[in-house]
Amino acid sequence: MVAKAVVKPAVELPVRADEDSWTEAELAEVRATLEAEMAALVAEIAHAESTIAEDGGGDGAGDDQADAGAKTYEREHEMALAHNARDLLVQCERAVRRMDAGTYGVCESCTRPIGKARLQAFPRATMCVACKQREERR
Template sequence: MLPALPVEAISAREAEMAAAGKGETPSGERSSGKKTRGTRSAPAGPAGRRGAAKSGQAGKTAGKAPKARKAGGRANGEAAAKAAELPVREGEGHWTAAELAEVRAGLEKQIAALRAEIAASASQIAEGDTSEGAGDDQADAGAKTYEREHELALSYNSQDLLTQIERAVQRMDGGTYGTCESCARPIGKARLQVFPRATLCVTCKQREERR
């Protein structure tokens, strides 16, 4: 048999068990049944607000990016479809958007160069008109007249060439580029890549030159 515990020890054990059943601490104090409330977080400072604003802007930018890609893809698709609709001769492949853009870039470069050349020529002709003197002899007057007529002829040729090139660009925009203006047949992709301002096919051009 186990030795009997003292009466004081049994009474203290029972008191602790009874206190535990009532929710009290061994010292006799009741444990609080209230839950501890969490402390409120301090309001975000300027740095926090700036970070939130940047995050919002980044979200908006990320949302716009797919729309921009869709718009770019739609434009590329329309350009490819427009190029493929241009007429070609039998045996030739259809125009691609890149090929048509390359031809157009070359035409626009020629337009810029011709406009600058025409402006410079007009300036030289105007200076020649004001610099003519009344004391020039017949030889000098004749030479100046010849030079002026030569410059005028070059200016007219440049102007005519500029008109042809601008017309070719307009035909691209109108969807009629590559169609012969005489017989309405395809001019030919290979011919236009070499001579992009052509408006007549080879047969109609040869017929025109024989007249």
Template sequence: MAARAATLPVREGEDRWTGTELAEVRAALVEQIAGLEAEIAASTTQIAEGDTADGAGDDQADTGAKTYEREHELSLAYNSRDLLTQNERAVQRIDAGTYGTCESCARPVGKARLQAFPRATLCVSCKQREERR
């Protein structure tokens, strides 16, 4: 991992990645992946159990509250799946040696940015440009 870390791009003025630093980022991502997988499994079970609930005798307010709760649970599950995908892609980029390269302009994302937000795929300039759209 040390040899791969030394070849990762960094912005001007930043120190090169060390094998230890890259291993720590990768380990944190893998840990988050495991937690998200468990969270997704639990929410999927909870959503499925809610689908079997009998709504007989519910008034409109009860039905609306149940619908709102279900939509909220589905939204949380979707967000967790999205984070899981982002974390998995980050680990794949580390393993492939492409971690730290902006997917838009191919310049370095920046070591400091990746240490703060390890799932980042865009440099700050490209991310700002994307958010303005």
């Protein structure tokens, strides 16, 4: 038997003292944003992978150094885009899992609320502004 995730009501998600509780509509909007972004990222990854596969088939015979260098650059660029898209996809999936677990909005560093406004602007956030700034200064 597979355990089913227990989804906490939006009102139970943490918020800062100066913010109102999450409403079901607000949380649904953030979830829809994340799900739309996940769908776009899956399509972007598929496109990048097919481009890499198509361009990787040639042996490069007859290419001069500039052509070979350009092809290598393009291939590495597509690979980097696919890698970044995969990272973003993982972040989106993690945010949805946190919503389902009732831990969405909790800073992973200081365990205080991240802030509803920050999450509405950047739904993948896992840290409050203060902790994120501290991390970026290191």
